[in-house]
Amino acid sequence: MTSLARVKEAVVVTPSEPTPSCVLSLSAVDSQLFLRFTIEYLLVYSTRPNTNQSATATHVKEALAKALVPYYPLAGRVRPKPDGSSLEVVCRAQGAVFIEAVSDRAVSEFQNAPRYVTQWRKLLSLQVADVLKGAPPLVVQLTWLKDGAAALGVGFNHCICDGIGSAEFLNTFADLAAGKHGLGEFRHKPVWDRHLMDPQPKSIITPRHQNHPEFNSVPDLCGFMNRFDNERLSPTSVIFNKRYITELKSLALSMSRLGSESNFTSFEVLSGHVWRSWARALNLPSNQILKLLFSVNVRQRVKPSLPDGYYGNAFVLGCAQSSAKDLAEKGLGYAAGLVKRAKERVGEEYVRGVVESVSGESMAIPDAVGVLIVSQWSRLGLDRVDFGMGRPVHVGPICSDRYCLFLPVDDDDDDDGGQGESVKVMVAVPTSAVDKYELLVNSPYS
Structure with a gap:
């Protein structure tokens, strides 16, 4: 082509x-x-x-x-x-x-x-x-x-x-x-x-110190950065339909330590499953610390909430963290639980702590070692963008890279009746790991 x-x-x-x-x-x-x-x-x-x-x-x-x-x-x-x-x-x-x-x-x-x-x-x-x-x-x-x-x-x-x-x-x-x-x-x-996402005067709010693991460095025990910089990356995409996502939720809940009253969202189980599959496919040292970073919309998580129509950057990075060994051995419930807890940590004080961290001379930036970044495009409304040519039949990135994207899917032919629940997961992984990643991500019970 x-x-x-x-x-x-x-x-x-x-x-x-x-x-x-x-x-x-x-x-x-x-x-x-x-x-x-x-x-x-x-x-x-x-x-x-x-x-x-x-x-x-x-x-x-x-x-x-x-x-x-x-x-x-x-x-x-x-x-x-x-x-x-x-x-x-x-x-x-x-x-x-x-x-x-x-x-x-x-x-x-x-x-x-x-x-x-x-x-x-x-x-x-x-x-x-x-x-x-x-x-x-x-x-x-x-x-x-x-x-x-x-x-x-x-x-x-x-x-x-x-x-x-x-x-x-x-x-x-x-x-x-x-x-x-x-x-x-x-x-x-x-x-x-845009002043609403600037540091606030100390007289208004003084956030208690919180740990923000996305900014903390971890040792690179396996040449992680060199591998992604030097080895050719191959794009992959897998579609998860409503039935598959429901199966993942049931599997995660059966393996988790959460109470029976707790449930996992589609994002939590998909993120946990893709993160585990990606990590296991890379054959990393068992003691390598891995992070899953994902954006959390904070428009309704700050006080006062941001006004409708605010189109600036209004997110912080949630961070789930685990050793490669625990991520591989403790199962989907463990991984999904880490994602769930990372989301729940993001409140008013957490957001203000991030704003302080990235401001002024400190200019904190996320560490890249052992990191997979997930971006959820499936809920943005991109699949509704109609220029008079109908809705798009494909939504995705121009270039596929290390970011893992959750993309909307045209569900007209979905075997669950076109309920709009399907998600396409696209991520590029080192060529040597593609076959194993695709096998794992398509095998939730492995």
């Missing part, structure tokens, strides 16, 4: 109406060192009869200009503050980038994981290497596939928005393109208010 995508047009799109000219501060959470990259989405749409490609591209481009009016910071440019304490956005209506392209791919080629991690790279042709060097914080590429289907690649500067915020923007943008709403008709208007 080739990787060709030919660019027909690449233009800068500015807001369709005048927007404020100003400099906006990003929060301490937005400014974290590990968020200075681009979130890259790939949405694939099936062939629709009588599609006028030229008209569709024009509607998408015009809708982008309209969406940039309320979301005008996405037409700005991110830079460090002069004192280096955090980041800010210079808003001068500089614009986002829109690209139209054509490709020799077909929609059916996206049903499975790519054969290598960068195979779909050209579906977002503008790759931003440094988000602080004046690059546009938003890039949109509409690529027409050979069978009349379409792929939409979107890149967001992660410093400006998190997954929830970017998905809200995409649904606004898509509804404008499809003619479903006008600019003044949306239920939640975008809210900036």
Whole structure:
């Protein structure tokens, strides 16, 4: 399979109406060192009869200009503050980038994981290497596939928005393109208010010291970092339907020490199962400390809660931790329980402790040794993004890497009656471990 995508047009799109000219501060959470990259989405749409490609591209481009009016910071440019304490956005209506392209791919080629991690790279042709060097914080590429289907690649500067915020923007943008709403008709208007995720004055709150294991270093006993840097990574994807997830929940509960009144969520059992399978496939030393990091939305976990429409980074990392030996031998109930307890630790004081840790001179960053990061895209609403071409039949990343992504699945053909419960898990693992990982992740009782 080739990787060709030919660019027909690449233009800068500015807001369709005048927007404020100003400099906006990003929060301490937005400014974290590990968020200075681009979130890259790939949405694939099936062939629709009588599609006028030229008209569709024009509607998408015009809708982008309209969406940039309320979301005008996405037409700005991110830079460090002069004192280096955090980041800010210079808003001068500089614009986002829109690209139209054509490709020799077909929609059916996206049903499975790519054969290598960068195979779909050209579906977002503008790759931003440094988000602080004046690059546009938003890039949109509409690529027409050979069978009349379409792929939409979107890149967001992660410093400006998190997954929830970017998905809200995409649904606004898509509804404008499809003619479903006008600019003044949306239920939640975008809210900036980034000061809400900054450290608070000590007179307001003084968090008690809490352990934040995501920031703590652990010994690398097995050349973990070198292995992931030097060995070729192979993308994998496995679909878990409703029946399989229910089976995992029952298995985890039967093996756990939780009381009978406690239950596991789908996220907890899937995370625990994938983490165990990944760790066992890597054949790590029994005393190697491993961590599972995952984002926890804190919009309703801080006081006061963040306002509807807040699209900045409003998450902290939950951290489950175990030795490789315990993770392998103690079973799914143990792993799911670690995830559950890591989620439960995230309250008001925990969040404020993280904000303090990543602020100012300390600028704490997560340790990478022994780490698997899970990101739950399946609940963002990306599967509802309809530009007038129907809902996407595939949602995923542009490039598959070490992050483990939980992706939504088109359940029309699901054997459980299309209840929208299926989850696709995509992660890239070292080539030498692929076969064992896929065997383990498909065998919950092993």
